Amino acid sequence: MNSNSAKPVLLIVMDGWGMGSGGPEDAIAQSSTPVFDRLWSSCAHTTLMTHGPFVGLPAKKDMGGSEVGHLTMGAGEILDQGPTRINKAIADGSFFDSEALKQVMATGDEGGTIHLIGLLSDGNIHSHLDHFQSLINHAFERGIKSLRVHALFDGRDVGIQTAQKFVCELEEDFTFINSHEGFNYHFASGGGRERIVMDRDRDWAKVEEGWNLMVHGKGRHHFPSMMAAINHFRSEKPDLIDQDMEGFVVVDEADHPVGAMQDGDAVVMVNFRGDRAIEITEAFELVDFDGFDRGNRPDVLYAGMMVYDEDRNLPKLQLMGPTKVDNPFGRRILNLGIKQFRLTETQKYPHVTFFFNGGYRQPLDPAMEDYILIPSDKKVSFADAPAMKANEIADKAVELIESDQYGFGLINFANADMVGHCGMMAPAIKAIETVDAAVGRIVDALEKAGGKALITADHGNAEEMLVFAKDGAQEASTKHSINPVPCILFDPTYDGSYNLRQPDDEQTIETKPGLAHLAATLFEMMGQQVPDDIYPSLIVRN
Numbered sequence: 393m394n395s396n397s398a399k400p401v402l403l404i405v406m407d408g409w410g411m412g413s414g415g416p417e418d419a420i421a422q423s424s425t426p427v428f429d430r431l432w433s434s435c436a437h438t439t440l441m442t443h444g445p446f447v448g449l450p451a452k453k454d455m456g457g458s459e460v461g462h463l464t465m466g467a468g469e470i471l472d473q474g475p476t477r478i479n480k481a482i483a484d485g486s487f488f489d490s491e492a493l494k495q496v497m498a499t500g501d502e503g504g505t506i507h508l509i510g511l512l513s514d515g516n517i518h519s520h521l522d523h524f525q526s527l528i529n530h531a532f533e534r535g536i537k538s539l540r541v542h543a544l545f546d547g548r549d550v551g552i553q554t555a556q557k558f559v560c561e562l563e564e565d566f567t568f569i570n571s572h573e574g575f576n577y578h579f580a581s582g583g584g585r586e587r588i589v590m591d592r593d594r595d596w597a598k599v600e601e602g603w604n605l606m607v608h609g610k611g612r613h614h615f616p617s618m619m620a621a622i623n624h625f626r627s628e629k630p631d632l633i634d635q636d637m638e639g640f641v642v643v644d645e646a647d648h649p650v651g652a653m654q655d656g657d658a659v660v661m662v663n664f665r666g667d668r669a670i671e672i673t674e675a676f677e678l679v680d681f682d683g684f685d686r687g688n689r690p691d692v693l694y695a696g697m698m699v700y701d702e703d704r705n706l707p708k709l710q711l712m713g714p715t716k717v718d719n720p721f722g723r724r725i726l727n728l729g730i731k732q733f734r735l736t737e738t739q740k741y742p743h744v745t746f747f748f749n750g751g752y753r754q755p756l757d758p759a760m761e762d763y764i765l766i767p768s769d770k771k772v773s774f775a776d777a778p779a780m781k782a783n784e785i786a787d788k789a790v791e792l793i794e795s796d797q798y799g800f801g802l803i804n805f806a807n808a809d810m811v812g813h814c815g816m817m818a819p820a821i822k823a824i825e826t827v828d829a830a831v832g833r834i835v836d837a838l839e840k841a842g843g844k845a846l847i848t849a850d851h852g853n854a855e856e857m858l859v860f861a862k863d864g865a866q867e868a869s870t871k872h873s874i875n876p877v878p879c880i881l882f883d884p885t886y887d888g889s890y891n892l893r894q895p896d897d898e899q900t901i902e903t904k905p906g907l908a909h910l911a912a913t914l915f916e917m918m919g920q921q922v923p924d925d926i927y928p929s930l931i932v933r934n
């Protein structure tokens with residue numbers, strides 16, 4: 393096929409745009425979305441499942457996320473994702489046999505302290521409390537005497553004020569373990585994930601603050617316990633979302649940090665998801681690191697739950713091998729000679745590259761793949777800049793479509809998700825309206841170029857900005873939803889001769905329309921043979 397004459401077929405991901413109830417919690421229903429409404433009523437469309445087993449996650453109600461969503465879209469099939477594989481390995485015991493974990497435990501045998509750092513919640517997007525507990529119990533059973541937990545508070549993949557629940561669960565474990573002679577297991581530091589450590593946009597000040605708390609035991613706030621810290625910050629600001637809590641150090645009666653890191657200690661990053669674990673991993677591992685001044689760096693053994701950066705093989709020690717896709721969509725179309733682009737802003741860059749590719753970050757053939765990254769706004773809450781880079785992405789998309797070079801392009805608009813995570817209605821509406829207009833400009837350009845697009849989302853978020861308790865009380869929702877997402881096949885030549893498969897109750901996990909069916913649908917839209925080793929296309933010819 394001559395890629396220069398290709399009619400572009402795009403996959404447009406409106407990140408975090410789910411199908412809501414239309415009620416007061418639904419920011420999408422409250423937005424003016426003339427483009428979406430026109431496309432929904434004039435194009436073939438369906439809804440897709442994006443959560444739990446539909447994307448290879450362990451539990452029925454696990455929320456989907458950008459990583460698992462893009463990985464599933466690119467794979468064209470449902471594959472076990474990181475947490476599923478970790479859970480299975482913990483259950484069958486193989487998790488504890490890894491060389492990496494043995495090395496970590498060996499430092500404990502030699503008298504070193506084992507430090508667990510990570511997101512302390514059961515959100516299952518970046519981490520899971522069970523994984524902390526499995527590691528803690530294993531260390532205890534192995535007779536490791538000293539362990540510290542440096543906890544990042546969530547409030548973003550779970551309820552907005554839930555930190556105390558997870559803290560108390562581990563405190564109970566520690567109380568039991570410490571009742572045995574010679575054991576001392578404690579929390580050592582804490583702070584909200586948006587304030588410290590879990591940055592993914594080279595905002596090194598956040599990582600540095602976390603580094604100083606965890607590694608050096610240095611920070612502005614000192615507390616005798618985790619609960620003292622949580623109570624203090626909530627008494628100052630009762631509606632404080634856990635993700636925004638300031639960082640602090642846990643200290644003893646003499647005001648000394650209880651868990652500063654020493655030579656000979658081991659550190660395990662418990663998060664399995666890579667995007668927000670890479671920067672702290674660089675700080676621990678890179679020799680020529682220049683993100684910030686690390687001070688006197690203790691000589692510690694560092695391990696991560698999984699690979700966070702495949703290209704650089706970071707971290708060196710991984711407790712679990714990576715989820716790999718043997719033949720992802722991008723590689724398959726490359727082999728067909730189809731030129732492709734990926735386009736988004738920094739916040740979602742790994743998702744349209746690394747995750748969609750099922751494990752590689754850089755183009756396999758730079759002459760045939762253009763990965764275009766627009767820098768995200770820094771040092772702002774996206775609630776204050778809800779347009780994010782959607783207009784710039786649309787400008788670039790129009791230019792790429794008009795260049796007449798590409799047979800495929802993947803675009804991600806981060807707004808409905810990133811602004812949705814702030815939990816505020818008015819900015820979310822602005823975010824959605826911006827995306828709607830940007831998609832409108834892209835479909836207009838596609839129409840002129842004779843192209844087509846699948847317009848969909850990787851999971852919901854902005855259509856569920858409030859959650860309601862049984863007693864009717866409501867609180868802001870900052871997390872993803874498990875609602876289905878829209879899927880529209882934009883085709884200016886559409887004559888009603890096909891439809892998209894609709895969900896029904898007879899279907900199985902594999903056959904219910906989901907993200908795993910998009911790859912085959914794209915092949916069909918490009919006029920290519922659908923490979924027989926991926927899930928079938930959603931297109932049903934009348």
Ligand SMILES: O=C(O)[C@H](O)COP(=O)(O)O
Pocket residue numbers: 456457458459517518548549668809813
């Ligand atoms: O990292 C985040 O911002 C949230 O935990 C998940 O959001 P994402 O999966 O859409 O990136």
Ligand SMILES: [Mn+2]
Pocket residue numbers: 407408457458459461809850851
């Ligand atoms: Mn997403």
Ligand SMILES: [Mn+2]
Pocket residue numbers: 408458809810813853872
């Ligand atoms: Mn999100």
